[in-house]
Amino acid sequence: MIGPLTSVDHALADPGMAGALVIPHAVVIAAAVVFGVVAVALAWPVPVALSRATWPMRAPVMALLLWQVIGLAGGLSMIGALALAGYAALPQHPWLAPIPAALFTVYLLTHLAITVVQVTRLRHRHLALLEMLTSPHPTRARTRVLDDAVPVAYCLPRGARSVTVLSQGLLDRLDADELVAVIAHERAHVEQRHDLLLLAFRAWRSALPWFPIAARAEVEVAALVEMLADDHARREVHDEVLARAILQVGASGVPGADQPVSGSMRVSDRFRRLAG
Numbered sequence: 035m036i037g038p039l040t041s042v043d044h045a046l047a048d049p050g051m052a053g054a055l056v057i058p059h060a061v062v063i064a065a066a067v068v069f070g071v072v073a074v075a076l077a078w079p080v081p082v083a084l085s086r087a088t089w090p091m092r093a094p095v096m097a098l099l100l101w102q103v104i105g106l107a108g109g110l111s112m113i114g115a116l117a118l119a120g121y122a123a124l125p126q127h128p129w130l131a132p133i134p135a136a137l138f139t140v141y142l143l144t145h146l147a148i149t150v151v152q153v154t155r156l157r158h159r160h161l162a163l164l165e166m167l168t169s170p171h172p173t174r175a176r177t178r179v180l181d182d183a184v185p186v187a188y189c190l191p192r193g194a195r196s197v198t199v200l201s202q203g204l205l206d207r208l209d210a211d212e213l214v215a216v217i218a219h220e221r222a223h224v225e226q227r228h229d230l231l232l233l234a235f236r237a238w239r240s241a242l243p244w245f246p247i248a249a250r251a252e253v254e255v256a257a258l259v260e261m262l263a264d265d266h267a268r269r270e271v272h273d274e275v276l277a278r279a280i281l282q283v284g285a286s287g288v289p290g291a292d293q294p295v296s297g298s299m300r301v302s303d304r305f306r307r308l309a310g
Contacts, residue, residue, distance in 0.1 A: 059125060062125075065118050066119045066121075069114040069118060072111040072115075073108060073111040076104050077108055077112075077245070080104060081247045084100060084101070085254050090258060090303075091261065091306065091307050095262065097254075098259070098262070101235075101258070102234075104251070105234070109142060112138065113138060116134045116138055117135035120132055120133065120134055145237050146234070146241075148237075149233060149236055150233065150237075153233060157190060157191075161192065164178055164197060167180065167181075168199065171200070174217065177198045177217070178197055179199075179200055179201070180199055180201045181201075182201040183201070183202070184203050185203045185204040186199065186204060187199070187200050187204055189220040189223045191224050191228075196224040198221065204216070204283065208282055212278055212279040213279075215267045215276040218269075219264060220263070222262065222265075222267065228262070228263070235251055235252040235255045238252070239252045257300030257301060257304070258300060261303075261307065264276060273309070274308075277305060277309070280305070280308075
């Protein structure tokens, strides 16, 4: 009985492919399986283990790098698995084989572009509202004061036009050292461009809303970013001063918290690391 032609058979039958490098069909299948296994591992057990680990509170920079590697490698391995699976399923149609991988890539990039546009528009509107509802701080550049009794502190990253917003209620509640801690924390978000890191994970969650790990990754990264900003503030004030400032602001306005982090154990980690 004559079986289906393999890629090697096609190479032998086509004189134009003489001398070309031909990958055996079995190797393509095996590679697709390997890429698929890596994609599954990076989509579930690896990020779950990382989110439950205790060491990130001691090394937030390393943890953030690892989350970025997981996200990037996971996406690339999924694209690779789809491409190789297409070649394994359609060896006679090499132009059709990469279509699923290409569509998935376009899907991810489209969501990234949409997220960038949405965030940029929101920041423009937010800045316009701030100019109407706030007043410049009398002594601090690029800082505006919101006339509200609720303690609020956050940054609006826009490159050279980045703004730190403090409420009057916060200014009335904090002492001088605590205020230095809050402002140093917010400046760290702007200077270290944490907004770009958060933007990538927000786009990942937007592209895969049904995927629980995407939401978990966004929450974890947001919490780790807060730790990085804390570390910057710790260079200017004592740990207990920063801890007091965070408690003064409260759960509804943690310094720099422009991402939801309440679903992460890293919130308590943040206080434990300040307690020494």
